[in-house]
Amino acid sequence: xxxxxxxxxxxxxxxxxxxxxxxxxxxxxxxxxxxxxxxxxxxxxxxxxxxxxxxxxxxxxxxxxxxxxxxxxxxxxxxxxxxxxxxxxxxxxxxxxxxxxxxxxxxxxxxxxxxxxxxxxxxxxxxxxxxxxxxxxxxxxxxxxxxxxxxxxxxxxxxxxxxxxxxxxxxxxxxxxxxxxxxxxxxxxxxxxxxxxxxxxxxxxxxxxxxxxxxxxxxxxxxxxxxxxxxxxxxxxxxxxxxxxxxxxxxxxxxxxxxxx
Numbered sequence: 001x002x003x004x005x006x007x008x009x010x011x012x013x014x015x016x017x018x019x020x021x022x023x024x025x026x027x028x029x030x031x032x033x034x035x036x037x038x039x040x041x042x043x044x045x046x047x048x049x050x051x052x053x054x055x056x057x058x059x060x061x062x063x064x065x066x067x068x069x070x071x072x073x074x075x076x077x078x079x080x081x082x083x084x085x086x087x088x089x090x091x092x093x094x095x096x097x098x099x100x101x102x103x104x105x106x107x108x109x110x111x112x113x114x115x116x117x118x119x120x121x122x123x124x125x126x127x128x129x130x131x132x133x134x135x136x137x138x139x140x141x142x143x144x145x146x147x148x149x150x151x152x153x154x155x156x157x158x159x160x161x162x163x164x165x166x167x168x169x170x171x172x173x174x175x176x177x178x179x180x181x182x183x184x185x186x187x188x189x190x191x192x193x194x195x196x197x198x199x200x201x202x203x204x205x206x207x208x209x210x211x212x213x214x215x216x217x218x219x220x221x222x223x224x225x226x227x228x229x230x231x232x233x234x235x236x237x238x239x240x241x242x243x244x245x246x247x248x249x250x251x252x253x254x255x256x257x258x259x260x261x
Contacts (some may be wrong), residue, residue: 028171028186029209044167047144048059050196051103053221054096054146055115055123059107059131060094062138069108089162092145109134120144149219151177151228154184168219170204170211180206180227188228191216207227 049055059070075118079239103116110130115123124142131138147163156178163172170191174180186206193200202216211217219225 029211030207032209044169046121047147047220048117048119049099049103049115049123049144050194051099051101051116052146053099053144054093054094055105055120056092056141056143057097057105057127058141059127059135060141061135062137066109066135077198089148096145115135115142129180144221147221149173150224151221151227152224154229155179155180155227156181163219170214170217170219170225173225174206174227183229185228185230188230190226190228191219192224192226193220195220203235211234240258 039065057070060067066235072258097107099105099116102114104112104114106112107127110127110133111129113130115126118126120142124140127142128138128140131140147168148160149163149168150160151173152158155174158177161173161176170189180186187208189204189206191204193202202214204211204216216223
C-alpha cells in the first residue's frame with residue numbers, strides 16, 4: 001500500500017514538472033544586456049506593389065465634378081466622407097483600386113496605368129505625371145490599403161490584422177494578437193511571404209536579439225506569421241486528466257485499505 005502510494009505521488013510530481021515553464025522560456029530577446037546599444041535597421045524596406053493589392057488613389061483638382069469621378073462613393077460636400085469610404089476592409093475593397101494580373105489599374109479620365117513593381121511613392125509620382133496631361137492643377141495621393149498580416153498559432157488572439165502606417169514589425173503584429181501563449185516556442189516563429197516567384201519562408205527566434213536583423217523583422221502586406229507550440233503542449237493538455245485518474249486511484253486504494261481492516 002505504502003509503495004503504491006509513493007508511486008502515485010511521484011507520478012503527480014512528474015506531471016507537475018512538465019506543466020511548468022520557467023520565466024526565461026517566455027522572455028523575448030532574453031540575451032539583450034542592460035543599456036545595450038542595438039543596431040536596428042534604419043527603416044523598413046520599400047514595398048513594391050503587386051497584382052492583387054488594393055490601392056487608395058485620390059486625385060484632387062479645383063473642379064468638384066472631376067473630383068467626384070475619382071471618389072464616386074464619397075460626397076463632395078459630406079464631412080468625413082473619406083473615412084466612410086475607406087473606414088473598414090469591405091469599404092476599402094469597394095472604394096479602392098485593385099491591381100489586375102497585368103499589374104495595372106484603370107482610372108477615370110487618365111485610363112490604364114501600370115503600377116506593379118513600383119513603391120507607393122513611385123506610383124504616386126507616375127500617376128501625378130499622367131494626371132497632369134489631362135487635368136489642370138491635379139494633386140495625387142497613393143497609399144496601399146491591403147497591408148494586412150495573418151497571425152496564427154500560439155497567440156492569445158490569432159487572426160487577420162490590418163496596418164495603416166507605412167511599416168510594421170513582427171513584434172507589432174504579435175502585440176496586436178495579444179502576445180504569445182504559455183505553450184509557445186519562441187525559437188520557432190515562421191514568416192511566410194509571397195514573392196513574384198512563389199512563397200518564401202523565414203524562421204525567426206523571438207528569444208534572441210538577432211531577430212532585429214532578420215529580413216522578415218519588417219513585415220510586408222499579406223505576410224503570414226505562425227508561432228509553433230513547444231513539444232510539451234500535448235502533455236500539458238492531458239495533465240488534468242492524468243491528475244484526476246491518479247487522484248481517483250489513490251482514493252480508491254485508501255478506501256480499499258480502510259475496508260480491508
